[in-house]
Amino acid sequence: MRDFLPEDVRRREYVIGVITRVYQRYGFEPLETPAVENLATLLGKYGDEGSQLIFKILKRGEHEKTGEADLALRYDLTVPLARVVAQHQAKLPRLFRRYQIQPVWRADRPARGRFREFYQCDVDLLGSTSPVVEAELCTAVSDVLTELGFSDFVIRLNDRRVLTALLDAAGVAEGLHGPALVAIDKLDKIGADGVEGELTARGIEPEARAALLSCFDLRPGTDATARSCDAELDRLATHVRSEPGQSALDNLRAIVRLVGGTRAASSMRVDPSLARGLSYYTGAIMEVSVADLPGSLGGGGRYDHLIGMFSGQEIPACGFSLGLERILVVMAERGMFPPALANAPADVMVAMFDMSTASHALRVADQMRACGLRVLVYPEAEKLGKQIKYADGRGVPFVALLGEDEITAGTVTVKDLAAQTQHTYEQSAAGAAILEALKERG
Amino acid sequence: MRDFLPEDVRRREYVIGVITRVYQRYGFEPLETPAVENLATLLGKYGDEGSQLIFKILKRGEHEKTGEADLALRYDLTVPLARVVAQHQAKLPRLFRRYQIQPVWRADRPARGRFREFYQCDVDLLGSTSPVVEAELCTAVSDVLTELGFSDFVIRLNDRRVLTALLDAAGVAEGLHGPALVAIDKLDKIGADGVEGELTARGIEPEARAALLSCFDLRPGTDATARSCDAELDRLATHVRSEPGQSALDNLRAIVRLVGGTRAASSMRVDPSLARGLSYYTGAIMEVSVADLPGSLGGGGRYDHLIGMFSGQEIPACGFSLGLERILVVMAERGMFPPALANAPADVMVAMFDMSTASHALRVADQMRACGLRVLVYPEAEKLGKQIKYADGRGVPFVALLGEDEITAGTVTVKDLAAQTQHTYEQSAAGAAILEALKERG
Numbered sequence: 001m002r003d004f005l006p007e008d009v010r011r012r013e014y015v016i017g018v019i020t021r022v023y024q025r026y027g028f029e030p031l032e033t034p035a036v037e038n039l040a041t042l043l044g045k046y047g048d049e050g051s052q053l054i055f056k057i058l059k060r061g062e063h064e065k066t067g068e069a070d071l072a073l074r075y076d077l078t079v080p081l082a083r084v085v086a087q088h089q090a091k092l093p094r095l096f097r098r099y100q101i102q103p104v105w106r107a108d109r110p111a112r113g114r115f116r117e118f119y120q121c122d123v124d125l126l127g128s129t130s131p132v133v134e135a136e137l138c139t140a141v142s143d144v145l146t147e148l149g150f151s152d153f154v155i156r157l158n159d160r161r162v163l164t165a166l167l168d169a170a171g172v173a174e175g176l177h178g179p180a181l182v183a184i185d186k187l188d189k190i191g192a193d194g195v196e197g198e199l200t201a202r203g204i205e206p207e208a209r210a211a212l213l214s215c216f217d218l219r220p221g222t223d224a225t226a227r228s229c230d231a232e233l234d235r236l237a238t239h240v241r242s243e244p245g246q247s248a249l250d251n252l253r254a255i256v257r258l259v260g261g262t263r264a265a266s267s268m269r270v271d272p273s274l275a276r277g278l279s280y281y282t283g284a285i286m287e288v289s290v291a292d293l294p295g296s297l298g299g300g301g302r303y304d305h306l307i308g309m310f311s312g313q314e315i316p317a318c319g320f321s322l323g324l325e326r327i328l329v330v331m332a333e334r335g336m337f338p339p340a341l342a343n344a345p346a347d348v349m350v351a352m353f354d355m356s357t358a359s360h361a362l363r364v365a366d367q368m369r370a371c372g373l374r375v376l377v378y379p380e381a382e383k384l385g386k387q388i389k390y391a392d393g394r395g396v397p398f399v400a401l402l403g404e405d406e407i408t409a410g411t412v413t414v415k416d417l418a419a420q421t422q423h424t425y426e427q428s429a430a431g432a433a434i435l436e437a438l439k440e441r442g
Numbered sequence: 443m444r445d446f447l448p449e450d451v452r453r454r455e456y457v458i459g460v461i462t463r464v465y466q467r468y469g470f471e472p473l474e475t476p477a478v479e480n481l482a483t484l485l486g487k488y489g490d491e492g493s494q495l496i497f498k499i500l501k502r503g504e505h506e507k508t509g510e511a512d513l514a515l516r517y518d519l520t521v522p523l524a525r526v527v528a529q530h531q532a533k534l535p536r537l538f539r540r541y542q543i544q545p546v547w548r549a550d551r552p553a554r555g556r557f558r559e560f561y562q563c564d565v566d567l568l569g570s571t572s573p574v575v576e577a578e579l580c581t582a583v584s585d586v587l588t589e590l591g592f593s594d595f596v597i598r599l600n601d602r603r604v605l606t607a608l609l610d611a612a613g614v615a616e617g618l619h620g621p622a623l624v625a626i627d628k629l630d631k632i633g634a635d636g637v638e639g640e641l642t643a644r645g646i647e648p649e650a651r652a653a654l655l656s657c658f659d660l661r662p663g664t665d666a667t668a669r670s671c672d673a674e675l676d677r678l679a680t681h682v683r684s685e686p687g688q689s690a691l692d693n694l695r696a697i698v699r700l701v702g703g704t705r706a707a708s709s710m711r712v713d714p715s716l717a718r719g720l721s722y723y724t725g726a727i728m729e730v731s732v733a734d735l736p737g738s739l740g741g742g743g744r745y746d747h748l749i750g751m752f753s754g755q756e757i758p759a760c761g762f763s764l765g766l767e768r769i770l771v772v773m774a775e776r777g778m779f780p781p782a783l784a785n786a787p788a789d790v791m792v793a794m795f796d797m798s799t800a801s802h803a804l805r806v807a808d809q810m811r812a813c814g815l816r817v818l819v820y821p822e823a824e825k826l827g828k829q830i831k832y833a834d835g836r837g838v839p840f841v842a843l844l845g846e847d848e849i850t851a852g853t854v855t856v857k858d859l860a861a862q863t864q865h866t867y868e869q870s871a872a873g874a875a876i877l878e879a880l881k882e883r884g
Contacts, residue, residue: 004474008474009471027791031447032445034559084445087445125821132794346469360703362578376539379537394535
């Protein structure tokens with residue numbers, strides 16, 4: 001787990017600010033839940049592997065000695081959402097659009113862009129089964145990445161029911177659907193030959209294997225995502241024969257058409273090999289990625305049964321989760337942050353001539369702050385050269401000097417460190433003058 | 443621990459925004475630390491009672507069975523700051539001004555404005571012993587509360603060394619300093635008679651008791667904070683005889699003089715009965731309160747030795763911590779939040795006539811969002827009356843209609859729900875027109 005020093009925090013807040021603004025532009029509203037949930041709420045929701053990665057909290061007081069845990073750290077933002085809906089349903093709108101940007105904790109091995117404490121940026125719409133929901137999530141995520149300066153991302157789209165239909169069509173026994181998907185999901189890591197080997201190792205018969213390679217178009221040199229969405233949907237329609245599979249393809253076609261008129265259209269791809277790990281997905285699934293980061297920047301999908309597990313009442317839902325840490329890693333590597341984020345902590349430093357006149361320094365600082373300036377007061381009457389060097393070293397552009405003459409005359413001398421010039425102002429006018437100078441240099 | 447629904451989050455973010463802006467105006471920089479610290483880092487830093495209130499996290503994997511804890515949830519923001527300074531010192535400026543606004547966790551009994559997960563808003567300046575630091579913290583806190591709309595707060599000021607000097611002067615044996623302070627600290631809860639009873643119960647001799655009542659001016663009907671700071675400092679000077687006590691009084695006088703020229707001057711009080719619980723304070727201590735909330739909205743003080751416990755090198759420090767939850771409680775009770783925080787989640791809702799023309803709805807929504815509008819798309823082609831009622835119920839002021847006629851003509855009809863009027867615009871011009879209408883109504 002990491003400390004974030006000032007420049008780190010500024011970068012994180014910049015990205016979170018863009019995500020928040022875009023989600024609000026889609027009518028999503030903020031939700032925050034506690035870091036700590038009842039352990040029972042989380043257990044069994046993330047599979048066996050997930051349960052092992054939950055940080056568990058000891059009972060308090062005399063029960064501490066039992067070594068038992070009753071609470072746990074939040075593992076994702078979806079299960080807490082489901083709990084909130086069950087608990088506060090009467091206070092929530094019928095169509096609940098919420099975003100939630102908070103840390104989650106997993107006792108995982110750290111890797112590049114993967115940490116034990118990391119932020120998820122989730123956006124979900126509850127209460128509708130319309131493909132408009134999936135389409136809006138895709139365009140919102142596209143808007144976020146575009147505003148952050150990404151131009152090369154791809155949003156891959158698939159449907160759980162299409163996966164099932166393709167596996168059925170290839171003749172994979174139902175009990176082997178899971179292992180086959182795990183193998184197919186590794187395509188971007190181990191290539192087509194690797195996938196074939198994995199399929200063999202996982203007990204898929206030669207005939208089904210050949211059919212799978214054809215259905216999923218896994219042969220070396222081919223790439224489903226190089227095709228237009230419509231072309232890939234047409235190709236898939238020749239393989240998918242079951243009714244649920246056909247209806248899922250129709251739904252994907254609707255999503256693609258809905259996104260078609262927006263700025264996100266060119267980023268959409270249909271990718272039959274996209275599987276997504278979590279078992280609670282029931283329909284469309286999505287993932288967004290860029291070429292230079294293995295894995296994804298985020299993903300999501302439709303999960304129409306999870307909310308019902310908590311509220312006892314089926315509420316359809318679809319969501320998307322962006323990984324803040326992975327976005328930050330790529331933005332840092334590509335140098336995508338605005339230079340202003342590395343800025344000085346203040347616009348002006350008031351130097352300290354003498355402790356006996358320090359109250360004048362604080363009064364002038366107070367006046368400047370009332371103008372909206374960020375003002376640092378040097379707290380000790382050290383040598384003036386040392387003080388100015390400190391301001392310069394921290395990138396503070398102006399130093400305000402209040403010597404005996406200035407105090408007597410009610411003025412203040414403002415030194416421009418870059419231009420190496422200085423001007424004397426009435427104390428009440430200095431703030432406005434510095435603001436003006438800052439505006440001029442942009 | 444609490445869930446924060448959309449309006450709660452907006453209120454919290456509003457207050458955090460004001461605090462952040464003011465602290466930045468003082469040149470403070472943001473720091474964030476992990477929610478989880480090593481248990482060993484926290485143990486022994488908050489006294490015996492504090493250690494019992496720490497949430498402890500079980501070891502992971504096979505060690506889970508041992509029932510042992512090795513990690514813990516952050517208990518405050520000061521100890522993590524000390525750890526950060528020891529760990530990252532080379533990357534930090536010589537005078538480190540940091541603010542940190544994050545949740546902390548305590549396994550405490552909840553009460554009004556007290557929760558097991560709550561936010562602290564800390565601001566600290568490391569690296570200087572100058573009273574300018576204390577003065578700047580007081581003016582910063584005053585600026586925060588003034589900008590939030592408080593006009594009746596009081597910043598009480600005292601010094602740990604003055605407390606010691608007064609107890610010595612009253613003839614209280616050193617071993618009884620602690621119990622005597624606990625009794626005196628209850629003045630605002632149990633009154634002067636109550637304090638006298640507590641002093642008796644805690645074994646303070648009658649002579650010392652009488653002297654204490656005089657030194658601390660605890661007699662019924664008197665109130666140290668009704669006096670001017672200078673008058674109270676003059677009165678205390680007649681009791682304090684030790685050299686450290688006199689030098690502490692001089693320091694308090696310097697702080698009062700420094701604040702004297704700023705907007706915070708009228709809020710300052712010297713209060714000899716202010717004790718503050720934490721044992722790490724070494725000099726000036728401060729607390730800010732309002733009449734209608736028992737306890738304080740925040741407090742702080744100088745702690746010149748704590749950082750050295752981690753870094754091995756003495757670094758003087760002084761800080762102030764505002765309690766977000768208590769500020770929110772008072773603001774809610776007094777109705778101090780700007781009405782805009784209760785606003786609708788969107789500026790306009792695009793209604794859905796027919797799923798076959800839904801892509802037009804998404805394209806128009808996309809255009810409006812590109813103008814900066816917050817746009818909700820109704821996801822299902824339900825009866826128009828039901829859709830409009832939904833928008834109205836959520837406070838969304840405009841509804842955009844895209845029927846067959848509009849789609850053919852490339853226009854959109856915008857309904858103003860409050861005025862019960864409607865206008866038809868070119869699709870590309872509708873966003874600007876709605877923005878204009880929103881500006882007009884302010």
